[in-house]
Structures are given as structure tokens and as C-alpha cells.
Amino acid sequence: MTEITLLDGSIGQELVHRGGGPATSLWSTQVMMERPELVEQLHADYFNAGATVATANTYAVHKSRLVRAGLEAKQAELIRTAIKLAANARDRHGTGRVAGALGPFFASYRPDLMPDVEEAAEGFAEKISLMGPKVDLLIAETVCSIQEAEGVFQGVLKSGADKPLWIAFSVDDADGTKLRSGEPLDVVLPMIAHYRPEAVLLNCSSPEAIGQGLPVLAECGVPFGAYANGFTMITEAFKQDAPTVDALTARDDLTPGAYADHVMAWIGAGATIVGGCCEVGPAHIAEIDRRLRAGGHTVV
Secondary structure, X not given: OOEEEEOOOOOHHHHHHHHOOOOOOOOHHHHHHHOHHHHHHHHHHXXXXXXXXXXXXXXXXXXXXXXXXXXXHHHHHHHXXXXXXHHHHHHHHOOOEEEEEEOOOOOOOOHHHOOOHHHHHHHHHHHHHHHHHHOOEEEEEEEOOHHHHHHHHHHHHHHOOOOOEEEEEOEOOOOOOEEOOOOEHHHHHHHHHHHOOOEEEEEOOOHHHHHHHHHHHOOOOOOEEEEXXXXXXXXXXXXXXXXXXXXXXXXXXXXXXXXXHHHHHHHHOXXXXXXXXXXXXXXXXXXXXXXXHHOOOEEO
16 A cells, blocks of 8 residues: 555644643743653654654744743754754654754744745744754644745755755635635645645644645645644634634544544545644544554555
């Protein structure tokens, strides 16, 4: 059958849950500063569940986010810590890859806040350089507009990094054929053809919306896949400045079995990279791993 790359699931949300403290605008970065052992254990849990990629907890470690707490000078230290914790878990497990996560500059689901392409490229290039040789690949996540994507691609070029790039777009939960900016998803096709990332994905959207958008990615000509979130909806409260995750609620119907049903449908549509995003945990990844192997697929 098919070789499938199995990503991990939620990092940020899962760390917030495990940390047990009050939600802050620093999100999982706060947990990592206070209890780094939770981060390494979470990566280990995903490897044990069958994941072959550990996504380092670098999604929100941008100076533009850290400055709110006066921590911008700690960006390099925090990035090194996040990657070291992921690599430690990988080394203990014996196999796997570490992905350096690149999240939006100021906030998720807010393409209106994205800086111009030149400023974004500078920021992404600096962040990529700080990741250094310890990551096996880069994954730009929750990209909500063409402008955001251009900033990512230009940043990778500016950094001079020779790491594979995967780029993951987030689509509208009501219409998965549109980016969260309102732009049609198919506008990414010429960009993918030009920059030729190693893979293109959909992420941090409802699994139903991803099912709508995935056929568009099938036209990209590069490996494609998806990893959905388990939120009931992205609330307006979460779209305010410096939001905290208590403005979001998790679905109670997205059990490991129900989520795996969506994932297997994506694989049936040609996806070869799958996993989970916010509110999708180790139990979900373990069920996907079980289904893949039962279906004759090879997890790589």
C-alpha cells in the first residue's frame, strides 16, 4: 500500500492542558519556561503513539509575541530549548525527525495582522537561523493568506537554510475551499509551483473543512496532507488582541475513532502526510497508527 508520514498531534493546547495553570497570551511558551519536562514527555508520548515527526514547541516563539511580556531577548534561548526537548524525545525513542514550527507573527487566524512581506521575511529568516542544524525540516503552520505564505517563502530563501520546507494552510471552517483571509484556496497553486516546497498541507481547521479543501491541494504536484483541529469554532473573542485559549472550546464528538475516520478519508483522497492539530492528542495519533497498519500502509 502507501507510505504515510504520521505527524504528532497538538503541542500547544496539549501543553496548556497538562500544565494546568491559567491561560496566558504566551500560550505553551509559558508552560515550557515553567515546566520543560512536560514538553519532552509530550513528544515522547507522541512517538510512543506512532508519530514519526516531533514538532518542536517553536510555533509562537516570535519576538513580536514575546515582546508583550518583555521576553524578546529570550527568543534564541527558548528556540534552543524547544528543539532540544524534541530532539531528546526523538533520541530516546531511537527514530524520527524533528520539525521546527513557524507560526504566524502576531496571532493565529488573523491574516489582517501580518506584516508586509519584507518584514515577515526578516523575522522568519532570523527564527530559522536560530533553529540551526538540529531540525530536520521546517513546517510553516496555520498560514491564512497568500501574503503570509510569501513572507514564509521569502524568509526561507533569505535564511539560506537547506532544510526541507512544508507549508500548511488554514482554511475557513464554513468553506474549506477558501483561506481564512477569504482568498480562494486555489490561489496557492501558482505559488507552490514557483517555490516548490517539499510538501503542502492543510492544518488547524475543522476536519470537515479540510475534507472540502484537500482536493485543491491534490493539484499542487507535490506531496500533500492534513492535520485538523478539534475546536467547536474559532470565536470572535479569540481574534482579539493578545487572546488566551480559554476563549476556545473543544468538540466532544471528535473521539480518536471519529477523527481517524476523517484521516483515512484524506488518505483515500491521496494524502500521504497526516496528523493532528489543537485538541487532537496522543490517543488520536495511536488510533490513526493502528488504522494505517491495519490497512496495509507503511508508517514512515
